[in-house]
Amino acid sequence: MSSRVRKFLKSTMAVTAASCIFASSAWSAGQVNLLTWEGYADDSFIKQFEKDSGCDVSATYVGSNDDFAPKLAGGGGVYDMISPSIDTTKIMIEAGFVEAVDLSKVARFNEVYEKFRTAEGINHDGKVYGVPFSWGSIPFMYRTDKISEADAPTSLKVLWDPKYKGKISLWDDKSSIYVAARVAGNQNIFELNDAELEAAKQKLIEQKPLVRKYWSTAGELVDLFAGGEVWISNTWGGYQSNLLAEKNIPVKEFIPEEGAEGWMDSWMIVKGTANTECVYKFINMAISEHGQCGMSNYNGYSSSNPVAAKKCMSAEQFTKLHQDDPDYLDSLLLWVNLGARLEHYTNIWNAVKAAN
Numbered sequence: 637m638s639s640r641v642r643k644f645l646k647s648t649m650a651v652t653a654a655s656c657i658f659a660s661s662a663w664s665a666g667q668v669n670l671l672t673w674e675g676y677a678d679d680s681f682i683k684q685f686e687k688d689s690g691c692d693v694s695a696t697y698v699g700s701n702d703d704f705a706p707k708l709a710g711g712g713g714v715y716d717m718i719s720p721s722i723d724t725t726k727i728m729i730e731a732g733f734v735e736a737v738d739l740s741k742v743a744r745f746n747e748v749y750e751k752f753r754t755a756e757g758i759n760h761d762g763k764v765y766g767v768p769f770s771w772g773s774i775p776f777m778y779r780t781d782k783i784s785e786a787d788a789p790t791s792l793k794v795l796w797d798p799k800y801k802g803k804i805s806l807w808d809d810k811s812s813i814y815v816a817a818r819v820a821g822n823q824n825i826f827e828l829n830d831a832e833l834e835a836a837k838q839k840l841i842e843q844k845p846l847v848r849k850y851w852s853t854a855g856e857l858v859d860l861f862a863g864g865e866v867w868i869s870n871t872w873g874g875y876q877s878n879l880l881a882e883k884n885i886p887v888k889e890f891i892p893e894e895g896a897e898g899w900m901d902s903w904m905i906v907k908g909t910a911n912t913e914c915v916y917k918f919i920n921m922a923i924s925e926h927g928q929c930g931m932s933n934y935n936g937y938s939s940s941n942p943v944a945a946k947k948c949m950s951a952e953q954f955t956k957l958h959q960d961d962p963d964y965l966d967s968l969l970l971w972v973n974l975g976a977r978l979e980h981y982t983n984i985w986n987a988v989k990a991a992n
Contacts, residue, residue, distance in 0.1 A: 676695070757973055
């Protein structure tokens with residue numbers, strides 16, 4: 637384990653032996669236990685998988701990529717698979733939490749976007765450690781019945797507008813630093829030096845009196861919007877807006893003129909799992925038509941396998957989710973592993989939350 641990984645685990649107060657989760661006798665055949673994001677194990681497509689495969693699925697949900705390492709290192713549960721984003725996958729590999737994928741057991745891996753399957757974050761020492769599942773942007777969302785068309789936001793600067801005091805929210809995640817950095821004019825959001833990080837910190841502290849709450853789960857943000865407590869926030873593109881539409885809450889997503897971050901989530905196999913058969917059944921389902929459109933229909937995210945997506949999506953949905961638009965991927969500030977700077981970013985975000 638590298639020194640930067642050890643530092644990260646220490647910073648999350650989760651330095652315990654990872655092996656404690658591998659020796660558990662709780663694992664049994666015929667099941668797959670997920671540590672994942674909300675929506676990735678929804679009954680709308682998982683129930684059919686359980687019926688077809690004979691594998692029971694259980695899921696524990698995270699609210700941030702920073703949750704994966706502590707939960708695995710701390711032995712707080714027993715998991716077979718995790719689905720971290722591309723900025724976190726390398727940490728999982730270097731910490732020894734995950735094992736290489738046997739690609740001979742993943743029939744459709746080569747259908748996945750080349751940009752994703754060759755990504756540095758899931759490739760290590762000639763082996764592949766993740767199977768890309770979904771991707772998208774981090775747009776911003778506002779209530780159209782509270783913010784008029786005439787005032788429709790186009791810039792991140794709206795998040796510092798005193799007019800919306802108490803109605804603003806941000807994700808409780810280090811990515812809030814990326815937002816503040818762009819407002820400060822720094823587009824090199826993954827390579828901020830100490831001075832630029834300090835500027836982002838001060839910008840967030842300046843904003844703090846305007847913030848109603850830092851949200852930590854998708855459901856929490858949905859509740860804040862539905863209750864009228866929050867009118868504008870960053871969001872997981874498509875997911876929360878879909879949930880709000882079901883509640884007849886009028887919202888609109890937008891890509892700010894300062895650009896949007898992008899992400900890609902991959903399924904990774906927890907080292908030592910005893911449920912290998914169900915794990916590979918799940919992976920193959922995940923990148924098939926059933927899993928890709930099941931996820932996209934429920935979460936509103938784009939699919940990693942455009943071949944499967946084209947077969948199961950309408951032409952309108954395929955285009956809406958940018959499945960036929962590789963340039964859109966390149967337009968996003970795709971999250972990357974922060975490397976040795978991770979601890980600095982994490983400390984800055986914690987300092988913002990602790991500030992009065």
